[in-house]
Amino acid sequence: MMSKSFATVNPCSMCMPMGSVLVFRGNEGCMPLFHGSQGCSTYMRLYLAHHFREPVDIACTALSEKGAVYGGAANLMQGLKNVIKGYNPKVIGIATTCLAETIGDDVPQIVREFQAQEPLAKDVTIVSVSTPSYAASHEVGYRVALKGLVQTMARKSEPKGQINGRINILVGSIISPADVRFLRRFLDDWGLEYILMPDISETFDAPLSQDLPLIPRGGTPLDDIRDTANSKATLTIGGWVQEPGAGDYLEKEFEVPHIALPLPMSLEFTDRLAANLEDLTGLCMPESYERERGRLLDTMVDAHKLLSDVKTAVYGDTEMVLGITSIMAELGMRAQIVATGAANPAFAENAAELAPGSKVMMGADFSQIAAEASRRDIELMVGPFTGRVVARKEKVPLLRVGLPNHDRYGASHQLFLGYEGSMHLVDCMANVLLEGKEKKVQHE
Secondary structure, eight states: OOOOOOOOBBBBBBBBBHHHHHHHBBBTTEEEEEEEEEHHHHHHHHHHHHHSSSSOOOOEEEOOOHHHHHOSSSHHHHHHHHHHHHOOSSEEEEEOOHHHHHHTTTTHHHHHHHHHOOOGGOOOOOEEEEEOOTOOBBBHHHHHHHHHOOOOEEEOOOOTTTOOOOOEEEOOOOHHHHHHHHHHHHHHTTTTOOOESOOOTTTTTOOOSSSSOSSSSSSBBBHHHHHGGGGGEEETTOOOOOOOOHHHHHHHHOOOOOEEEOOOOOOOHHHHHHHHHHHHOOOOOOOOHHHHHHHHHHHHHHHHHTTTOOOEEEEHHHHHHHHHHHHHHHOOOOEEEOOOOOOHHHHHHHHHHHHHEEEEEOOOOOHHHHHHHTTTTTOOOOOGGGGGHHHHTEEEEEEESSOOOOOSGGGGOOSSSHHHHHHHHHHHHHHHHHHHHHHHHHHH
């Protein structure tokens, strides 16, 4: 069901520029720059810093009334100069906000003029993407920024047709730094040659140090981004229900075969990733992960008596919600509400298959989720902290999963991918449900 409301009261999503920051900050030496009003970048910095518990710098062109009337070209050019002088970035990722889009600034043309006339731009790659908040959600902003990076930077090597033998692993959905670190371990243990982007494992979860760099260390090396055009295949992890993005562009432009997969959450979805890697490489999954798979099965059997038939509400980002719904189905749980703030018909189709009889909601508002939850005997909610008001009103325990998470610590360290992460998710759902039951008994 697509929301037919004429007004958004409390959206189950965030704005496009926020998604772009997660991509830009996952690449070596990259500085995000918002072309728009100063409040946009301030809001995003605060929002992301609360979630990751890390400082988050986002530059801004600080458009004012004058820029809104006469155009923001001068602000953008000055902003680019200031960022280059102040941060010495290797890449600048420009994301437009509502104001810049509404006045109609031609950002790619302004960037071309800046690069042609400004010596400071000689050694800096500038990526610009269109991300008006009124057009879509943070998920779409993430996808647009990831595609923009490969469109701007990916290049075929000479002689043409030469393949580097690596596999592009595109993280097509918003996950935690811990999840990215797991993917790297998983691929390294398999002995694979790969390019993983974006890599937020260090840039949003850095070790404590006395000397804080202006731009966080880590991220996908820029040479790797350029080399994605020469890989033998692309796997987009978390691209199952997304519109064409970076992987599709690489396939169309450079003939790199592309496979879109769900996030490897649940037994089935993790098996699907492993099967595709086995097909691409001819190598079997390492024995250590076979044992992890067995431990996941054991955990599911242990928790089945508690979780089976539990009525749930799942909400948040499309790929994360589908992964959680998949493992709930494997456990015999009964998802009653499966909701996302994105407008994504493919999500609705797959959610209905995973959870027959559930209320599937696209473009969801929390007021609508609350109304539906009050009609169904929900016993557990799973999703970002933004659902806490609904959970409190309905007296339902809430397991906080995904972005944003502002009222608990450890969002950067949540591991829910792979067999190990799925095992952790099962434990968390069981424990939150038990805690909820204990509190209910105490209050009776």
